[in-house]
Amino acid sequence: MNKINAIAESFYNEYDFFKEKRITQRRFKHSDMCKILSKFRANKKFKFKKVGKSAQGREIELVTLGTGKTKVFLWSQMHGNESTATMALFDIFNFFEDSNTQKDIKEFLLKNLKLFFIPMVNPDGTELFQRENIYNIDINRDAVALQTPEGKILMDTFKKIKPTFSFNLHDQGIWYSAGYTKNPATISFLAPAFNEEKSLNTVRKNSMKIIVAMYKVLSKYIPNCVARYSDEFEPRAYGDMFQSLGSSTILIESGGRKDDVEKQYIRKMNYISILSGLYLIADKSFREVDLRLYDEIPFNQERLYDIILRNLKFNAKGKSFIGDIGIKIEENNTDKEKNFYFKSEIVGIGDLSTFYGYSEMDLKGFEIFPGKTYKKVFNKVGDINKSDIDKLISKGYTNIIAKDTDKKDFVNFPLNVFSIRNKNKVNNIKINNPADFVIRKKDKIYFVVINGFVIDLKNRNYKNINGVVFH
Numbered sequence: 001m002n003k004i005n006a007i008a009e010s011f012y013n014e015y016d017f018f019k020e021k022r023i024t025q026r027r028f029k030h031s032d033m034c035k036i037l038s039k040f041r042a043n044k045k046f047k048f049k050k051v052g053k054s055a056q057g058r059e060i061e062l063v064t065l066g067t068g069k070t071k072v073f074l075w076s077q078m079h080g081n082e083s084t085a086t087m088a089l090f091d092i093f094n095f096f097e098d099s100n101t102q103k104d105i106k107e108f109l110l111k112n113l114k115l116f117f118i119p120m121v122n123p124d125g126t127e128l129f130q131r132e133n134i135y136n137i138d139i140n141r142d143a144v145a146l147q148t149p150e151g152k153i154l155m156d157t158f159k160k161i162k163p164t165f166s167f168n169l170h171d172q173g174i175w176y177s178a179g180y181t182k183n184p185a186t187i188s189f190l191a192p193a194f195n196e197e198k199s200l201n202t203v204r205k206n207s208m209k210i211i212v213a214m215y216k217v218l219s220k221y222i223p224n225c226v227a228r229y230s231d232e233f234e235p236r237a238y239g240d241m242f243q244s245l246g247s248s249t250i251l252i253e254s255g256g257r258k259d260d261v262e263k264q265y266i267r268k269m270n271y272i273s274i275l276s277g278l279y280l281i282a283d284k285s286f287r288e289v290d291l292r293l294y295d296e297i298p299f300n301q302e303r304l305y306d307i308i309l310r311n312l313k314f315n316a317k318g319k320s321f322i323g324d325i326g327i328k329i330e331e332n333n334t335d336k337e338k339n340f341y342f343k344s345e346i347v348g349i350g351d352l353s354t355f356y357g358y359s360e361m362d363l364k365g366f367e368i369f370p371g372k373t374y375k376k377v378f379n380k381v382g383d384i385n386k387s388d389i390d391k392l393i394s395k396g397y398t399n400i401i402a403k404d405t406d407k408k409d410f411v412n413f414p415l416n417v418f419s420i421r422n423k424n425k426v427n428n429i430k431i432n433n434p435a436d437f438v439i440r441k442k443d444k445i446y447f448v449v450i451n452g453f454v455i456d457l458k459n460r461n462y463k464n465i466n467g468v469v470f471h
Helices: 002-015 030-038 084-097 104-112 123-128 149-161 202-218 236-243 264-282 291-296 388-393
Strands: 047-053 059-065 068-075 113-118 165-171 187-190 225-227 249-254 303-317 319-334 339-350 356-364 365-369 372-382 397-404 417-420 437-439 443-451 452-456 467-470
Touching: 002 202, 002 264, 030 059, 030 084, 030 123, 030 397, 047 149, 059 068, 059 149, 068 149, 068 264, 084 104, 084 264, 104 113, 113 149, 113 264, 149 236, 149 372, 165 202, 165 236, 165 264, 187 202, 187 264, 202 236, 202 249, 202 264, 202 291, 236 249, 236 303, 249 264, 303 339, 339 356, 339 365, 339 467, 356 443
Parallel strands: 068 113, 068 165, 165 249, 187 225, 303 356, 303 365, 372 397, 397 417, 417 467
Antiparallel strands: 047 059, 059 113, 187 249, 303 319, 319 339, 365 437, 437 443, 443 452
16 A cells, blocks of 8 residues: 555646646536546547547547557546536546646556546436436436446447446535534445345456555545445446446445535545555555454434534524524526525524534524514616615525516525515415525524524624525
8 A cells, every 4th residue: 555655646746737727617518628638638648539429419428548458448427417526537648648747647548448438428418417317317327227328338338448447537515424423424435236146256356456556655645534325236337237247346435525625626536546546556556455444434314414504593483492503505407507605494493413514513502593684675686786785684584575576586685585476475484485584592683694694793704695585
């Protein structure tokens, strides 16, 4: 492990030199990818082959590098809204294009491995930044039926390559923790099962050994934030299928990390783990890894919320109790899926001691009350100004009413907007409702929560807060 740790350290230290600067956000299009790949076409190291078209006619390309005997197949963005590893593959292409930095490592990898990449399996889903393809089929449940053109392309490419190793690159939700802890599962690994019994053979054992080594490497950079994905057998999934067909398959899931909304540090972790995994395969050192260590990697658990406010006093139907409230804040696509806005939901009330928040506050001694709606009707959303916003929030208002909502789904200020038809809408504090409420102590308002965002009245910061429009 000392050798791979030293090599991984060089990957970490030199990363910024290879990072593809033209992509810094998760929402990019097939056309953006094509522009990036164009710069590699003149380099003789890279070979490009069109392997088919998506349902809407977008080209799906296979990129090949290396001359070695051991074949490795890597594919990303089978789910259109899971783009973290795709960004890392752009960085890896930059790594191999360069002929100077870490020259010995590159030459060693390309001499011993033949690498096959499909950077974007689902370009139509990517266009909409959605999981499924344009038929609304989850491609990763199509390994048996092969109903999607993208799934057929992936399967046909795999069978032609006959890879010894495969890397299945995904994103998972940001609310998974590494075991039963407060730590997010920033990266999760899995050696997929190839049958219901979750049996072990040499193929799956090799996947596990590589994962153990990558787990040890990443634990230096994201300690206690690396986990193991559920190993329930799913015969319709490509990872499970390819494992059953004899290719040692490694699943990498990119999860969450505090203050990394665009997953740029997680992108770096992908870069390091993939290149480290490739080196372990090239020098065959994974064979020396103790397989038993695989079981030490904690399973990821869905134990995280965006925010937990603890020990609040609730008043419900004439009775009071002390409890916690958990909030999730979801991203919703906008601007032709190039951007997003936030929409909150209350997901837990009561004893949330076995759950954790990316952000937590102990509010013992405080009471929670529903937010209020300001009864004056604005003609249009643009009529409200910053001083109005400050005054309304200070008085516990979380919503305004507007005659003209301009067909918007959100507003870039910290108040929700109700249309005339919703003017009597009530902000009930209950599961599945938006998180809009006021926190008081002895009749004084200290915090106002609007669309899940906690506003401290003593230190107001409205940055990156949006309200939701209810038509």
